[in-house]
Amino acid sequence: xxxAYNFAYLxxxxxxxxxxxxxxxxxxxGYQVPFASRDMPLPYGWGTGGIQVTAAVLGQDDVxxxxxxxxxxxxxxxxxxxxxxxxARVATTERTAEATVIQTRHRIPERRLHAGQILVxxxxxxxxxxxxxxxxxxxxxxxxxxxxxxxxxxxxxxxxRMGRITTSFAYPVKVAGRYVMDxxxxxxxxxxxxHDCPALQLFGAGREKRVYAIPPHTTVESLDFEDHPFExxxxxxxxxxCGSTESYLDEVVTDDRGGRLFCCSDTDFCRERRxxxxxxxxx
Amino acid sequence: MSAHxxxxxEVRDLAKSYxxxxxxxxxxxxxxxxxxLAIVGESGSGKTTLLSCLTGHVPADGGSxxxxxxxxxxxxxxxxxxxxxxxxxxTEFGFVHQNPRDGLRLNISAGGNIGERLMAAGWRHFGRxxxxxxxxxxxxxxxxxRIDDLPRGFSGGMQQRLQIARNLVTRPRLVLMDEPxxxxxxxxxxxxxxxxxxxxxxxxxxxxxxxxxxxxxRLLSHRMLVMRRGQVVEHGLTDRVLDDPQHPYSQLLVSSxxxx
Numbered sequence: 001x002x003x004a005y006n007f008a009y010l011x012x013x014x015x016x017x018x019x020x021x022x023x024x025x026x027x028x029x030g031y032q033v034p035f036a037s038r039d040m041p042l043p044y045g046w047g048t049g050g051i052q053v054t055a056a057v058l059g060q061d062d063v064x065x066x067x068x069x070x071x072x073x074x075x076x077x078x079x080x081x082x083x084x085x086x087x088a089r090v091a092t093t094e095r096t097a098e099a100t101v102i103q104t105r106h107r108i109p110e111r112r113l114h115a116g117q118i119l120v121x122x123x124x125x126x127x128x129x130x131x132x133x134x135x136x137x138x139x140x141x142x143x144x145x146x147x148x149x150x151x152x153x154x155x156x157x158x159x160x161r162m163g164r165i166t167t168s169f170a171y172p173v174k175v176a177g178r179y180v181m182d183x184x185x186x187x188x189x190x191x192x193x194x195h196d197c198p199a200l201q202l203f204g205a206g207r208e209k210r211v212y213a214i215p216p217h218t219t220v221e222s223l224d225f226e227d228h229p230f231e232x233x234x235x236x237x238x239x240x241x242c243g244s245t246e247s248y249l250d251e252v253v254t255d256d257r258g259g260r261l262f263c264c265s266d267t268d269f270c271r272e273r274r275x276x277x278x279x280x281x282x283x
Numbered sequence: 284m285s286a287h288x289x290x291x292x293e294v295r296d297l298a299k300s301y302x303x304x305x306x307x308x309x310x311x312x313x314x315x316x317x318x319x320l321a322i323v324g325e326s327g328s329g330k331t332t333l334l335s336c337l338t339g340h341v342p343a344d345g346g347s348x349x350x351x352x353x354x355x356x357x358x359x360x361x362x363x364x365x366x367x368x369x370x371x372x373x374t375e376f377g378f379v380h381q382n383p384r385d386g387l388r389l390n391i392s393a394g395g396n397i398g399e400r401l402m403a404a405g406w407r408h409f410g411r412x413x414x415x416x417x418x419x420x421x422x423x424x425x426x427x428x429r430i431d432d433l434p435r436g437f438s439g440g441m442q443q444r445l446q447i448a449r450n451l452v453t454r455p456r457l458v459l460m461d462e463p464x465x466x467x468x469x470x471x472x473x474x475x476x477x478x479x480x481x482x483x484x485x486x487x488x489x490x491x492x493x494x495x496x497x498x499x500x501r502l503l504s505h506r507m508l509v510m511r512r513g514q515v516v517e518h519g520l521t522d523r524v525l526d527d528p529q530h531p532y533s534q535l536l537v538s539s540x541x542x543x
Binding site (some may be wrong): 016038132141145146147148149152153156159160161224225226227228 | 300365366369373390391392394395398399402403404407408409410412431517536
């Protein structure tokens, strides 16, 4: 079976085309580079962009981790991990610290990434201006001319209606002081982690046929108002499993009588903390 | 010599063809600060083409449009890089479309529509943007309580007034208007004209207004150009042109006004 596929599923010419696009994206941080997106053996919206970028950067010695909403054990994460385990025979892991390539949907791991790691995002809509301007030609021109005044209109609408900036995911950022970028639907809780990150961050949108990138240690600012500064979500309770007060929490309904549990969405981070808690108790 | 002694806009040999059709024959005129110039003529006479060439929405075939920016230097709008032209268009120009739906963002609240140009000009303080939006709603006689409503729920006259507020909020020095009263009923037109007249005087605006309605031209403009088949056939002070038209076409135009 494995002989039927090229390494990491895509043929070498396709990976070469993708790598060229990725190199260009790295050279122009935040700029959306078009690429010839291929049909993948999974539907659009399930990570076809991310999976192509991963295929293009994956080497035989890489260790792959795949997360979906922070979790390693959800359907999307499990099948993409199995896909590369089968087609590239690379080692896989659930541990953030051990991975060299991490493909993610909707989260950045809580543990600070280190130099040499690559974080690959799955992106549904790469264009941050789409909400304001439906014409692709026009949005490209706006990016080209750094004509970004309209971007704040979206935030203005939030504050006017709700009294605060209610955009809580896909929160627009300015990369390296130039391009305004949609960081994919990560919660704005993760936006500060984009800034000055030691790892390379790559974004792939399969249906929209765009890749973009944030090179290591790049300035990434979240857009805001002087009197309504950017802030992240806070919870009034710690994680119900590991007790963390600084991670992004999911609300899990546990029964049909109103019982609910707040726990870390990053399963690896939570497991690591529980392990060390247990060791502390055992001592 | 003060800024008022120099023309704000100098148009020379501006021309535009669409294929074999010369929509605009070489045209020239000057516009001084604080002056309202009406361009009248029947449909297809090249009025809108002239306006579009002035803004750069449509690339002109030749000629020059020199604009004296607030720093005092004259720049040729046709030779300018697009980035600079957009910056000027955001700060020193306004453009009022005939159909307010072309000039407004209908899925954005009235306040957001007014604030957009301020934010584009670098305003980053929500409270101040909102205060300015409220002040402008007052000036264009829209109730303050409508600030968070979407313009699609506004009447035609209100939409047009909102479009005017959205354009004037950055205090442009030149406003181009394409049939601003078209499609409005007579009483709403009258109110809008009153409003425009007041704002033009208050803000010392220079305006180029394209209209086929001679009454609008009479009320608002100081000078007027009469166009026919892509050519300016007559130009002069509005009262002079309307009371004593020289060119046969102008005479026809003036005589075709229905006496009320």
